[in-house]
Amino acid sequence: MNIFTSLKRQIPNIITLGNLTCGVVACYMASQGFLWQAAVYIIAGIFLDFFDGLAARLLGVASPVGRELDSLADVVTSGVAPALILFKAIPVDPTWLYILSLAAFLMPAFAAYRLAKFNLDTRQSHSFLGLPAPSNALIWVGLALLSNNSTYPPYPLLDNYFYVALIVLSLITDILMVSELPMFSLKFNFKDLSWKTNRVQYIFLFGCVVIIALTRQWYAISLLILWYILLSLFTQRKHQTDEQ
Numbered sequence: 001m002n003i004f005t006s007l008k009r010q011i012p013n014i015i016t017l018g019n020l021t022c023g024v025v026a027c028y029m030a031s032q033g034f035l036w037q038a039a040v041y042i043i044a045g046i047f048l049d050f051f052d053g054l055a056a057r058l059l060g061v062a063s064p065v066g067r068e069l070d071s072l073a074d075v076v077t078s079g080v081a082p083a084l085i086l087f088k089a090i091p092v093d094p095t096w097l098y099i100l101s102l103a104a105f106l107m108p109a110f111a112a113y114r115l116a117k118f119n120l121d122t123r124q125s126h127s128f129l130g131l132p133a134p135s136n137a138l139i140w141v142g143l144a145l146l147s148n149n150s151t152y153p154p155y156p157l158l159d160n161y162f163y164v165a166l167i168v169l170s171l172i173t174d175i176l177m178v179s180e181l182p183m184f185s186l187k188f189n190f191k192d193l194s195w196k197t198n199r200v201q202y203i204f205l206f207g208c209v210v211i212i213a214l215t216r217q218w219y220a221i222s223l224l225i226l227w228y229i230l231l232s233l234f235t236q237r238k239h240q241t242d243e244q
Contacts, residue, residue: 009063012056016069019048023077030084030144038085039144045077046134071115078133079111082140086170089143090163097160100167110174111136117178128183131176135225139173142222176229183232200235204228 022045029038052070056062083104090101111133118129143166184200195202204227211223 008059009061011059012052012061012066013069015048015052015055016066016073019045019052019070019077020073022048023073023081026077026081027084030081030088033088035085035088035144038081039141042077042081042085042137042141045073045081046137049074049077049134067119071119074115074133075108075112078137079108082137083107085140085144086166090166091160094160097163100164103167104170106174107136107170110177114177128185130179130181131173131183131229133177135228136173136177139169139222139225142219142225145218145221173229181232182236183228184235186228200231204231207231 022041026038026041026045029035029041049070052066053062056066083106086104086107087101090097090104092098114130114133184204186201186204192198207227208224211227212220215223
């Protein structure tokens with residue numbers, strides 16, 4: 001095996017390690033209270049996460065090692081880092097709220113279990129089962145981008161119930177990550193762009209446009225993922241009703 005072949009085989013792994021590095025830096029930024037910067041590094045890591053698999057397929061060098069390395073990187077970038085964002089976004093006072101905020105650290109555990117559970121699942125070639133870990137991470141990226149202030153806390157004083165709602169939301173999305181809820185594919189059928197074939201995708205796209213137009217804020221990222229979850233729940237329920 002010559003050096004060029006060896007280098008080609010390592011290109012996807014190098015991209016994956018870039019994802020992991022972004023995740024580590026995001027964890028550090030979040031731990032220091034720099035939530036906006038942490039969010040940027042998570043986005044960069046997710047971007048690299050998309051391209052490592054693409055590079056492996058294009059170069060024909062996909063391997064079990066690369067798959068496992070990708071999962072390890074995702075645990076950090078899409079598990080630990082967003083958990084730290086959520087934890088640091090919640091005030092330490094009152095004490096009961098601080099104790100509840102520790103639930104944020106369940107996120108990496110659920111992300112890791114999801115990645116282990118579905119790593120070799122062949123049922124997800126065209127759509128997802130459960131909420132993908134990067135999609136869950138983007139919910140908390142939107143939370144971090146609520147403010148451009150780079151110091152903690154970046155938010156105005158909010159009612160404690162708002163923070164409780166965030167914790168409850170994190171627990172719900174944790175469960176969704178390891179669930180087998182079918183999440184519809186975002187890909188259009190370009191061979192047939194009719195409403196009948198791509199109805200769900202068109203509805204999702206229209207909803208995204210409305211959300212972005214109404215908010216025009218970075219937290220729209222969170223709302224877009226929540227909209228994706230809600231539409232997946234609705235379409236799954238409708239599918240079950242039609243089958244009955």
